[in-house]
Amino acid sequence: MITPIDYFMGLSAVIFAIGVAGMLVRRNVIVMFMSIELMLNAVNLAFVALGRRVGSMDGQVIVFFVMTVAAAEAAVGLAIIISLYRGRETLNADELNLLRW
Amino acid sequence: MPLWLFIFLAVIAICGAFGVILQRNPVHCLLALALTLIDVGVLFVGLGAETLGFLQIIIYVGAIMVLFLFVIWLLNLQIEPAPNAHLALKFFGSIGAAALAAELSVFFFNAQPVSGVATIPGTYGSVESLARMLFSDYLVAFEVTSILLLAAVAGAIALARRMTGAALTRTPVEGEGVVRARESGS
Numbered sequence: 001m002i003t004p005i006d007y008f009m010g011l012s013a014v015i016f017a018i019g020v021a022g023m024l025v026r027r028n029v030i031v032m033f034m035s036i037e038l039m040l041n042a043v044n045l046a047f048v049a050l051g052r053r054v055g056s057m058d059g060q061v062i063v064f065f066v067m068t069v070a071a072a073e074a075a076v077g078l079a080i081i082i083s084l085y086r087g088r089e090t091l092n093a094d095e096l097n098l099l100r101w
Numbered sequence: 102m103p104l105w106l107f108i109f110l111a112v113i114a115i116c117g118a119f120g121v122i123l124q125r126n127p128v129h130c131l132l133a134l135a136l137t138l139i140d141v142g143v144l145f146v147g148l149g150a151e152t153l154g155f156l157q158i159i160i161y162v163g164a165i166m167v168l169f170l171f172v173i174w175l176l177n178l179q180i181e182p183a184p185n186a187h188l189a190l191k192f193f194g195s196i197g198a199a200a201l202a203a204e205l206s207v208f209f210f211n212a213q214p215v216s217g218v219a220t221i222p223g224t225y226g227s228v229e230s231l232a233r234m235l236f237s238d239y240l241v242a243f244e245v246t247s248i249l250l251l252a253a254v255a256g257a258i259a260l261a262r263r264m265t266g267a268a269l270t271r272t273p274v275e276g277e278g279v280v281r282a283r284e285s286g287s
Contacts, residue, residue, distance in 0.1 A: 006209060008107075008148065012209075015115070016201070017199065017205065019118070021198030024193075024197065025122060025191045030172070031130050034121050038137065044141070044145075048150050055225075057230055058234070063153055064231070064235065067157070071250070075254065078169065079257035080260055083260050
């Protein structure tokens, strides 16, 4: 039996929600960052699944761009984390209140 | 893709995703994330996007995950310090995420079906068709992407360089001169 595309969308929704939960629950900046990657991948899955349903390649091209942006984001984000850790010696998001008034 | 294979992969993906947010050790979180990403890559292949599936495994698992691992080991973060538990945040965060999953699922399952059966061309998901779209319809976006990557590399180098100022230390702004003096004295 062929899997309906809706099931892929449901899986995408579940993974996205787990990513949101990780973002809210965890206080470690690196793990929060991983949750962002999780959410990006859930959206990628939805793009590919919907592209398959419509029968066009555009969804896959968008996923390609999302991957590129994720790579750029990982490079800059990890550089920020290194810089923060060097100054603060913690990665707890509650203690990083540099921009909090 | 047969249904049993999808269910198998979906269970692995969800277990890996829960592993990311439930493990205490960041390295274990990262391994769970890599498992999920490989799994999503296999799902891509199952959906007919072979090129994208292999790119996913090469770029995400091969490059981005190794970058994460490198940073975790560089900063020696294997052991997370005392878990700072916000019980209310965990409670409402979990409830909010569950509500989001339910809402998105209902939304997706009630979506109107596309009229007619989409015709999938034989070259669907191949390198050639992906490249043909990238270099024709999406050429401008593709070129802008290269500028984005260049800017990201420059920004990462500028950020990770050792800062001479005391912009990120615990001392308040007024104490900056003191820190400078101590650094130059040592």
